[in-house]
Amino acid sequence: xxxxxxxxxAGFAVSLLFHMTQTEVCPSSCSCKSxxxxxxxxxxxxxxxxxxxxxxxxxxxxxxxxxxxxxxVPPGALDNLRSLEEVKIVxxxxxxxxxxxxxxxxxxxxxxxxxxxxxxxxPAPVRNKPLSQLTGNELGICKRLLPxxxxxxxxxxxxxxxxxxxTLILVAWALKFSKKLVCQINLSQYDSRG
Numbered sequence: 001x002x003x004x005x006x007x008x009x010a011g012f013a014v015s016l017l018f019h020m021t022q023t024e025v026c027p028s029s030c031s032c033k034s035x036x037x038x039x040x041x042x043x044x045x046x047x048x049x050x051x052x053x054x055x056x057x058x059x060x061x062x063x064x065x066x067x068x069x070x071x072x073v074p075p076g077a078l079d080n081l082r083s084l085e086e087v088k089i090v091x092x093x094x095x096x097x098x099x100x101x102x103x104x105x106x107x108x109x110x111x112x113x114x115x116x117x118x119x120x121x122x123p124a125p126v127r128n129k130p131l132s133q134l135t136g137n138e139l140g141i142c143k144r145l146l147p148x149x150x151x152x153x154x155x156x157x158x159x160x161x162x163x164x165x166x167t168l169i170l171v172a173w174a175l176k177f178s179k180k181l182v183c184q185i186n187l188s189q190y191d192s193r194g
Contacts, residue, residue: 027054035061040083053077062086071095071121075102078110087111089118096120096131098139104131 026032030045040061070092107115
């Protein structure tokens with residue numbers, strides 16, 4: 001085996017090892033069972049008194065997080081679960097304010113039946129209401145979650161768009177005016193010859 005082949009094999013082995021550790025590591029607070037070769041994992045984190053979602057294996061097909069103490073899920077925490085087929089996430093004391101918006105939107109895309117079964121525990125005005133039925137008004141004032149910089153970019157972009165539209169209108173007007181001027185010059189030259 002020459003040096004190039006050795007480096008190739010070593011690189012493949014390292015990437016395979018990295019892939020396996022990334023996709024098959026089960027959180028200590030959960031139990032994971034294989035669903036057969038290349039079919040993924042059944043990750044059971046139910047009834048563990050979890051207050052936050054642990055880092056989950058990316059090859060999870062079935063995820064059970066029911067009957068814990070979860071109140072919200074941080075944005076992006078579940079985005080790497082691309083092969084997920086089943087989610088059970090009921091019986092948690094969900095706090096249905098702006099911080100629950102990520103979970104609501106994620107479940108709308110991934111598991112509508114699971115979303116239909118989630119009920120809010122707090123705040124009081126939405127207690128026992130299904131998360132799927134909450135409106136933006138009921139989720140509270142979500143605008144405060146936007147960083148100030150985002151709002152600054154919004155106003156900057158709005159001013160830039162208004163400036164671009166004004167410039168286009170002025171250019172169109174200038175072209176129209178210049179066309180009239182060219183026509184008048186051509187007519188005056190034609191009259192002076194004739």
